[in-house]
Amino acid sequence: MVKMSYLAKPYQRSLIRKFGIETPTAQLKYNAQFVSDELDWKKIYSLPHRVALDTKSREFQYKLLNRCLATNVLLRKIGIIPSPVCSFCGEADESLEHLFVTSHYTKKFWAEVIKWMGNLDIAIEPLSNKDIMFGMMDCNRDLFVNHILLIARKYIYSCRCNKTTPSIIVLDARIKMIHRLEMMIAKSCKKLPIHLKKWGKYIEN
Numbered sequence: 001m002v003k004m005s006y007l008a009k010p011y012q013r014s015l016i017r018k019f020g021i022e023t024p025t026a027q028l029k030y031n032a033q034f035v036s037d038e039l040d041w042k043k044i045y046s047l048p049h050r051v052a053l054d055t056k057s058r059e060f061q062y063k064l065l066n067r068c069l070a071t072n073v074l075l076r077k078i079g080i081i082p083s084p085v086c087s088f089c090g091e092a093d094e095s096l097e098h099l100f101v102t103s104h105y106t107k108k109f110w111a112e113v114i115k116w117m118g119n120l121d122i123a124i125e126p127l128s129n130k131d132i133m134f135g136m137m138d139c140n141r142d143l144f145v146n147h148i149l150l151i152a153r154k155y156i157y158s159c160r161c162n163k164t165t166p167s168i169i170v171l172d173a174r175i176k177m178i179h180r181l182e183m184m185i186a187k188s189c190k191k192l193p194i195h196l197k198k199w200g201k202y203i204e205n
């Protein structure tokens, strides 16, 4: 069966109209995990497209939203590896939530990300589990903040795949590179004012 959330929005809408497709399993799982949070799926799904210009970042977030990223729990379940433990700490099972939120390596890294934002005079504390997984839906400077959160999330996953642990120094270098790339794209598309508005605080510092 085609997973609805892989499809572009107009197709999603037409499928819902035609076949009455129900809520995807991944969303149901997240809804069950974030029972005390209101998850606005429309906003959550549109965010990657709004904040990132590169398709790989968008794809990464869609995979996370669809729970399609390989974790050791998943790899163990399908018999590819013998142990489900976390690639970072080796102490707990590596679920998506553990990898991105609760592993103590990840927690330490998010604290550094909060500090990094604080140095730009952008307050994102407290960062909830929901913010970490999906982004901050109602915050000032939301394009910039949510792009940084997306870059950080994607970086955590690349650390897992490369068998390293997340470092704010490496993240900072990645952000510099992405900023330069977006600046070049903005210049060539004559959209520099939009770029300057999004990256303003970062450029000033």
Ligand SMILES: [Zn+2]
Pocket (backbone or CB within 6 Å): 086, 087, 088, 089, 090, 091, 092, 098, 102, 103, 104, 105
């Ligand atoms: Zn861990």
